[in-house]
Each structure stands twice: as structure tokens, then as C-alpha cells.
Amino acid sequence: MTIPDADILSAVRAQFKGVLPDQLGVALSGGGDSTALLHILHQCLKPEGTVMFAATVNHGLREGAEAEARQAAVLCDSLGIEHTLLYWRGWDLQGNLQDQARRARYRLLTDWAKSKGIPVLAFGHTADDQAETVLMRMARASGVTGLSGMPVQRTVDGVTVFRPLLGISRKMLRHYLEQHDIGWSEDPSNDDLRFERVRIRKAMEVLEPLGLTAMSISQVAENVSKAREALDWYTFLAARDMTVVTAGSLMLDMRKFRTLPVETARRLLVRTMNWISGADYPPRRTAVGDALEAIRGGQSLTLHGCRVLSRGNHSWICRELQAVRDLAVPAGLKWDGRWHLHGGDVTGCEIRPLGELGLRECKEWRETGLPREVLMVSPALWKGTELVAAPLAGWANGWDAQLDGGHEEFFASLLSH
Numbered sequence: 001m002t003i004p005d006a007d008i009l010s011a012v013r014a015q016f017k018g019v020l021p022d023q024l025g026v027a028l029s030g031g032g033d034s035t036a037l038l039h040i041l042h043q044c045l046k047p048e049g050t051v052m053f054a055a056t057v058n059h060g061l062r063e064g065a066e067a068e069a070r071q072a073a074v075l076c077d078s079l080g081i082e083h084t085l086l087y088w089r090g091w092d093l094q095g096n097l098q099d100q101a102r103r104a105r106y107r108l109l110t111d112w113a114k115s116k117g118i119p120v121l122a123f124g125h126t127a128d129d130q131a132e133t134v135l136m137r138m139a140r141a142s143g144v145t146g147l148s149g150m151p152v153q154r155t156v157d158g159v160t161v162f163r164p165l166l167g168i169s170r171k172m173l174r175h176y177l178e179q180h181d182i183g184w185s186e187d188p189s190n191d192d193l194r195f196e197r198v199r200i201r202k203a204m205e206v207l208e209p210l211g212l213t214a215m216s217i218s219q220v221a222e223n224v225s226k227a228r229e230a231l232d233w234y235t236f237l238a239a240r241d242m243t244v245v246t247a248g249s250l251m252l253d254m255r256k257f258r259t260l261p262v263e264t265a266r267r268l269l270v271r272t273m274n275w276i277s278g279a280d281y282p283p284r285r286t287a288v289g290d291a292l293e294a295i296r297g298g299q300s301l302t303l304h305g306c307r308v309l310s311r312g313n314h315s316w317i318c319r320e321l322q323a324v325r326d327l328a329v330p331a332g333l334k335w336d337g338r339w340h341l342h343g344g345d346v347t348g349c350e351i352r353p354l355g356e357l358g359l360r361e362c363k364e365w366r367e368t369g370l371p372r373e374v375l376m377v378s379p380a381l382w383k384g385t386e387l388v389a390a391p392l393a394g395w396a397n398g399w400d401a402q403l404d405g406g407h408e409e410f411f412a413s414l415l416s417h
């Protein structure tokens with residue numbers, strides 16, 4: 001299928017939703033997709049005055065990579081776009097090479113964008129990449145979030161990662177390149193059947209005559225992503241209605257929580273646990289399903305570095321003591337990835353959890369109205385074995401405990417991805 005240039009350009013332009021950045025970076029591998037991306041964006045943005053930059057990462061893993069990167073630089077030069085070559089030399093010869101290379105690539109590219117003050121970084125993921133991602137996630141029996149595929153836009157380390165080609169197929173882009181007589185490099189690993197993505201790509205050739213095309217599968221991802229947005233809103237409103245967020249923990253009104261549809265309750269539980277533990281991955285789906293049933297049945301339990309305490313009509317979700325018991329940082333630094341203590345002289349002091357011993361010294365802890373388990377995992381200031389301050393347990397001593405981003409961040413996390 002071919003579509004005219006004007007349609008491709010207007011589809012890409014529409015992804016900016018009327019807000020064009022002053023500066024934009026392109027992650028240019030030199031492959032067909034990102035080469036087409038560079039050219040298309042150049043056509044869309046140059047007349048609008050956006051200054052473009054491009055960067056290519058050489059992972060140092062293939063012989064031809066340097067020559068391909070140089071070729072990408074030549075293309076940029078011909079379009080008057082500043083090009084930077086970034087090098088990764090970090091593989092520790094252990095673990096999943098592809099995964100490490102991908103993480104390193106994102107880090108190098110976002111660092112580069114930040115160093116140049118570039119707010120938006122465009123990637124060449126296409127409808128085919130989206131379809132492959134969705135099929136791989138189906139193989140893992142993913143839920144609504146996984147089946148939404150890759151988002152068009154998300155923030156990574158303060159930089160907007162932007163994928164304006166998700167609605168355009170690889171075939172259309174190849175046609176575009178041929179029409180404009182633009183060359184590109186073929187990465188041999190794109191044909192390496194050891195990779196699941198490549199095997200899925202092959203399988204798609206069989207699915208295509210049945211109507212399961214890159215375009216139709218990526219459209220399903222977009223539909224699911226809209227359904228996910230609606231679900232997130234509902235989860236957000238439910239959280240506002242049935243939770244109290246305090247001392248970095250969450251108190252759930254169980255009478256309301258029990259009436260929630262399972263998927264809403266599951267999302268609320270997962271987001272709460274990720275917010276409290278700081279983990280950037282969710283707990284296993286089956287573990288969450290079991291936990292949910294137990295919590296609704298009024299049980300207490302431990303999961304994902306969090307403790308769920310059943311207290312009659314309420315359940316508390318807080319940090320698990322065992323997960324932070326040995327966590328100590330010099331006062332002045334962030335504790336458990338999210339707490340700061342502010343107050344007087346920090347010389348010789350460190351932040352550790354209040355724990356059982358510390359709580360015993362806080363004679364007025366009951367007046368806080370918080371369960372002892374919540375207070376025991378709260379940040380306290382220690383000088384050796386001497387407790388200097390426990391701001392959340394009624395013994396502030398001139399000190400104040402502040403949560404990174406505050407409690408509103410929890411509610412915001414229900415709507416962000």
C-alpha cells in the first residue's frame with residue numbers, strides 16, 4: 001500500500017498536537033525507519049523554524065556499525081542537521097545483551113538531549129514495531145497496560161520520548177524512502193531468528209492475509225490504550241474517594257474497596273505498591289490476584305516490599321520493615337528513594353527506619369493515630385544508637401520529614417505511565 005507524501009506528513013504533523021518544539025532531537029540508527037523519520041520531520045519542521053539535531057549510538061557490537069553511523073552523519077550533513085555519534089562500551093558480558101544495549105541507548109540519547117537542552121527526542125518506531133510489541137505481550141498474557149503497546153509520548157529522565165510514526169507502516173516508509181531516493185542501512189540482526197521480535201515479524205507474514213496487519217494490530221493497541229486511559233481515570237477517582245494518604249502510606253476504606261471491579265482494585269493495589277516501594281516494575285500478576293483476594297477477605301500480608309495490614313474496616317498499605325531494616329544513609333541524603341529529613345545539625349547523624357527500638361522511645365506515638373507498623377518504617381534520625389528525631393512518630397525535636405513530590409504524587413501516578 002502506498003500513501004502520498006502529503007498524507008504521511010500530515011499524519012506526523014498531527015502527532016505534535018499543534019505544539020512544535022523549538023528544538024528536536026532524532027534518534028537516528030541509520031536504519032530505514034529512523035532515516036525516513038529524519039527526512040519526514042525535516043520536511044514538517046524546517047518551515048516552522050524548529051532546529052533539528054540527530055544522534056547515532058554505536059554499541060560497538062557489529063563491525064559495520066561505525067560505517068553506518070558515518071553514513072547517517074553524511075545524510076544529516078546534506079540536510080543541514082547537526083549530528084552526534086555516541087559510543088557505548090559498557091557490556092559486562094553478562095545478562096541480556098539486547099536489553100542492556102537498549103537501556104544504554106536510551107540513557108546515552110537522553111543524556112545527549114539534556115546536555116543540548118533538547119526537550120523532545122523522536123524515535124522511529126513504526127506500526128510494525130507496535131504490532132510486534134503487542135503480539136509479544138499477548139504471548140505473555142499481558143493485561144490492559146501491556147496491550148496498549150508503546151505510547152506515542154512519554155517522559156524519560158526529563159526528556160519527552162516521542163514516536164510519531166506509530167501509525168505508519170514500515171512498508172509505507174520504505175516506499176517513501178525509495179520515492180525520495182534516500183539510502184539506508186540494513187541491520188543484519190533484524191533477520192536473526194534467535195530474537196523473538198524477528199520470529200514474530202516472520203509470523204506476521206502469515207497473519208497478514210487474514211487481516212491481522214501491522215496497521216490493524218497497532219490500531220487495536222491504540223483502542224486499548226484509550227480504554228486504559230478511561231480505566232485509569234476511574235481508578236484515580238476511586239482512590240480519591242476511598243483512600244487517605246499519610247506518612248508515605250495509604251489507608252483504604254475496605255467497605256468501598258470491596259465493591260470495586262477487580263481490575264480497578266488490582267490497578268489501585270499495584271500503583272500503591274509501586275509508589276511505596278519505588279519499584280519500577282509491577283508485582284507478578286498472579287501474586288497480585290492472590291493478594292487482592294486475601295486483602296478483600298480481611299487478611300494482612302507482605303508483597304513487593306510492602307506490608308498490607310488489615311484493621312477492621314480499613315487496610316493500611318505501608319513499606320515492609322524487612323525491606324528497609326538495614327537501610328542507612330548519611331543525614332542530608334534521600335532515604336528509601338523518597339524521604340528527606342530537614343532540621344538542625346546533621347554531623348555524625350544518619351537516617352534509618354525508626355524500627356521497634358526507636359518506637360519504644362517515642363512515648364507519644366499513639367497520639368499520631370497511625371499504626372505502629374507505619375511508624376516503624378518511617379525515617380528517623382540516629383546518632384549511633386541514639387535516636388535524635390522521629391518526626392512522624394511524635395518526636396520531631398525540631399526536625400521535619402518530607403516525602404519527595406508529596407502525597408499528591410501518588411494520585412498523579414495513577415494517571416501517568
Ligand SMILES: Nc1ncnc2c1ncn2[C@@H]1O[C@H](COP(=O)(O)OP(=O)(O)OP(=O)(O)O)[C@@H](O)[C@H]1O
Binds near residue numbers: 032056057124187
Ligand atoms: N543505534 C541507534 N542509535 C540511535 N537511535 C537508535 C539506534 N537504534 C535504534 N534507535 C532508535 O530506536 C528506534 C527503534 O529501534 P529498533 O532497532 O527497535 O527499530 P528498527 O525498526 O530497526 O528501526 P530503524 O529501522 O530506524 O533502525 C529507531 O527507529 C531509532 O529511532
